[in-house]
Amino acid sequence: MVSPGVVGFLGDKISMENSLSRVLDVESLCVTHYVRRTSARRVPLHAVAGVDMHIQSGEIVGLVGESGSGKSSLSLAIAALGKVTSGKIQVSGHDLTRLRGKSLRHARADVQMVFQDPHASLDPRQTIGGGLNEIRKLHSGRVSKLTNEELLLRVGLSPGILDRVPSQISGGQAQRVSITRAMMLQPALLIADEPTSGLDASVQAQIIDLFRTLRVDSGLSILFVSHNLAVVRQLCDRAYVMKEGVVVESGDTKTIFESPKHSYTKLLIDAVPGKNLKLAESGL
Amino acid sequence: MKFFRYTLKKLGGALITLVLAASLAFFISHLAGDPTVQMLGMSATPEQIAELKAELGFDRPLVVQYGSFINELAHADLGQSLYAGESNFALIQSRIWASIQLTMVAMVLGVVLGIPLGVYAAAREGRLADRVISSLAILGQSIPVFWLGLMLVLLFSITLNWLPAGLSGDWKNLVLPAVTLATIPLARVSRLTRAAMSNTLEDQFITAARARGLGNKRVLFVHALKNASLPVVTLIGMQMGILLSGAITVETVFAWPGLGSLATQAVRNQDLTLVQALVVYGAFLFVIINLFVELLYGVLDPRIRDARQQ
Numbered sequence: 001m002v003s004p005g006v007v008g009f010l011g012d013k014i015s016m017e018n019s020l021s022r023v024l025d026v027e028s029l030c031v032t033h034y035v036r037r038t039s040a041r042r043v044p045l046h047a048v049a050g051v052d053m054h055i056q057s058g059e060i061v062g063l064v065g066e067s068g069s070g071k072s073s074l075s076l077a078i079a080a081l082g083k084v085t086s087g088k089i090q091v092s093g094h095d096l097t098r099l100r101g102k103s104l105r106h107a108r109a110d111v112q113m114v115f116q117d118p119h120a121s122l123d124p125r126q127t128i129g130g131g132l133n134e135i136r137k138l139h140s141g142r143v144s145k146l147t148n149e150e151l152l153l154r155v156g157l158s159p160g161i162l163d164r165v166p167s168q169i170s171g172g173q174a175q176r177v178s179i180t181r182a183m184m185l186q187p188a189l190l191i192a193d194e195p196t197s198g199l200d201a202s203v204q205a206q207i208i209d210l211f212r213t214l215r216v217d218s219g220l221s222i223l224f225v226s227h228n229l230a231v232v233r234q235l236c237d238r239a240y241v242m243k244e245g246v247v248v249e250s251g252d253t254k255t256i257f258e259s260p261k262h263s264y265t266k267l268l269i270d271a272v273p274g275k276n277l278k279l280a281e282s283g284l
Numbered sequence: 285m286k287f288f289r290y291t292l293k294k295l296g297g298a299l300i301t302l303v304l305a306a307s308l309a310f311f312i313s314h315l316a317g318d319p320t321v322q323m324l325g326m327s328a329t330p331e332q333i334a335e336l337k338a339e340l341g342f343d344r345p346l347v348v349q350y351g352s353f354i355n356e357l358a359h360a361d362l363g364q365s366l367y368a369g370e371s372n373f374a375l376i377q378s379r380i381w382a383s384i385q386l387t388m389v390a391m392v393l394g395v396v397l398g399i400p401l402g403v404y405a406a407a408r409e410g411r412l413a414d415r416v417i418s419s420l421a422i423l424g425q426s427i428p429v430f431w432l433g434l435m436l437v438l439l440f441s442i443t444l445n446w447l448p449a450g451l452s453g454d455w456k457n458l459v460l461p462a463v464t465l466a467t468i469p470l471a472r473v474s475r476l477t478r479a480a481m482s483n484t485l486e487d488q489f490i491t492a493a494r495a496r497g498l499g500n501k502r503v504l505f506v507h508a509l510k511n512a513s514l515p516v517v518t519l520i521g522m523q524m525g526i527l528l529s530g531a532i533t534v535e536t537v538f539a540w541p542g543l544g545s546l547a548t549q550a551v552r553n554q555d556l557t558l559v560q561a562l563v564v565y566g567a568f569l570f571v572i573i574n575l576f577v578e579l580l581y582g583v584l585d586p587r588i589r590d591a592r593q594q
Contacts, residue, residue, distance in 0.1 A: 079495055108497040120488040124587060125510050135496055165586040181496065 021092075023188040023221045024055040024078065029087035031073045031245075047073035049245035050087070055189065058219040060211070062232035062239035062253060064268065070245040071225050075191045078223070079111045080104060092188045109139050112182035116194040118174035122166040128177055129162035135184060144184045155180050155210060172203035179210065183220075190214075193225045208235055229272050233257050241265045290592055294578065298571040303354070305567035309560045310353050314346065319366055319554045340366070353560070362561040367553040372561035375546060382452055383542035386535070387527040389462040394469030395520060401470075402477025402516075403504055409482055417474065424471030433464040433537040450539040461538040465531050469523045476519050480512035487511070513584055521577035522570075529566030 031048035048070045055061050065071050076082030078089055080096045089096045091110050099107050115121040122131065132148045144151065149159035155176040161169055169177070175195060182190055192211065196204040208231060214220045226232050232239055232253065239256050241249040241264065249262040260266045320336045321328070337343040341352070356363055362372040405417040440460060441449035448457050484490065485508055493503050530544030539545070543562065550558040582589040 076491075081491060081495055102499075105497045105499060108495060111495075113492070113495045115488050115492060117488060121492040123489045123493065123507050123511065125585065126507070134498075138497060167587045167590060178492070185496070 025090040026053040027088040030085045032085040060222045062236035063225045065242035069242040109185045112187040113191045191223045309563035322554045363557040365558045367555040390465035393466035398473030402474040405478040406481030421471045421475045424467045465534045484512040525570040
């Protein structure tokens with residue numbers, strides 16, 4: 001997928017060896033929330049009920065399912081931001097579930113997340129440049145050597161926006177800023193949680209293209225969480241289909257879409273507007 | 285240019301507020317009855333009363349009196365005190381320093397303790413620490429300050445004999461009234477900070493900040509608190525106005541020579557013009573503090589700044 005010696009997005013060399021290793025290994029992960037229903041008693045809700053998942057370096061893997069299927073609980077747990085009830089999450093060989101305090105905060109840099117609502121994921125009071133500098137200061141050891149201006153140019157943004165605050169830039173620009181913030185930490189894995197659903201169709205296509213470029217340029221692994229099957233089919237090498245906290249189907253994107261085995265997967269594919277996935281073919 | 289127009293609009297609004305407050309003070313204090321009877325005592329003859337009325341201008345029609353009151357205000361003249369025979373401005377000036385001292389110490393205590401307590405409670409929402417802090421805040425807001433003041437006097441002045449029970453002097457005299465007065469801003473600031481923080485902490489940019497590996501302190505105090513600060517700043521401004529225009533109960537309990545006890549005396553003596561002057565002064569303070577707080581909004585929130593410039 002990535003040839004040896006290629007100079008990546010952040011200007012460092014990526015070796016062949018790295019591109020074959022596993023960046024993510026999830027073993028029988030369970031996340032149980034206790035929610036109050038009508039009664040005063042708290043009822044356990046098994047958001048993630050024994051999920052196994054792995055991602056190789058340089059892979060783009062889709063995670064699909066309707067809302068409430070456990071996608072978000074799973075991705076938050078992988079990013080060390082959510083609760084883990086039992087199971088194991090290994091990122092580049094480190095077990096995230098065992099880390100606490102400072103070492104946990106450092107490990108979080110390994111998995112970066114891009115969120116659904118690009119404006120909501122930026123501090124409204126902080127300039128774009130201020131946000132980038134904050135990360136530089138915090139992770140001075142691992143942060144990219146490129147300047148803020150160079151980083152922005154790589155994601156197709158003008159350095160002129162460094163002095164602006166989030167309300168002064170568009171949704172597409174804000175999402176590129178989020179991607180820059182994530183990428184400057186040189187993470188092993190990028191989790192993109194519905195990164196395009198808040199954007200216009202034309203901007204969606206540009207962001208999808210940017211993810212592709214990132215993968216080719218720096219061998220980045222991406223977990224792409226979405227309910228937009230057309231985009232998943234276009235972008236992802238493999239996909240996991242989740243329902244009620246368990247993975248019901250996984251495998252090559254092509255296989256899943258052409259001959260879905262599980263009835264739920266079939267249902268999801270049938271629910272896509274324009275059943276033949278014309279959207280996907282039109283290049284979105 | 286746009287900022288100029290914005291400022292002009294705000295100043296116009298402030299002026300209208302002042303005139304309304306002054307008018308209200310004028311008419312309500314004239315409803316309270318004739319001050320001349322009280323001033324001369326029960327034995328005064330109708331002739332004496334009529335003479336005093338003519339001397340003070342109370343025999344003129346109400347509208348004329350109102351007109352001259354507003355006219356004096358327009359010339360920054362707060363009038364003469366009926367009782368003390370001094371200018372109201374001089375009376376206010378003689379008490380204002382004591383009020384500023386008391387207010388500042390109480391506000392600093394309230395803000396310096398209230399904000400961190402509110403932040404901590406929001407960070408531990410639903411846990412024991414939150415419940416303890418929230419309950420104490422409700423308690424602090426509900427306790428009548430005169431009762432709390434008396435209890436503190438009982439404990440620290442009478443039983444332990446550590447601190448003086450009243451009057452002004454050195455810093456020791458300030459401790460009990462300031463602590464008593466501080467419970468009000470402390471309880472309100474901590475409650476509002478907790479509420480505003482707990483909303484902000486659910487925002488996605490907070491999760492995003494944690495995802496980048498930011499420490500808890502930085503997330504709470506830099507990102508969340510800055511975004512939750514707008515309502516808290518407004519509240520602090522309002523509290524400041526209330527306390528500066530006279531903490532009536534606390535000043536009475538501790539015989540503190542500030543504007544609050546001046547107001548109590550003025551009412552007791554039916555010193556009509558002094559009451560009016562104090563109300564106008566209070567309204568003036570509120571208007572000035574509000575203008576300042578609104579300017580601060582623009583500094584705290586770039587979105588508001590942008591909206592003003594457009």
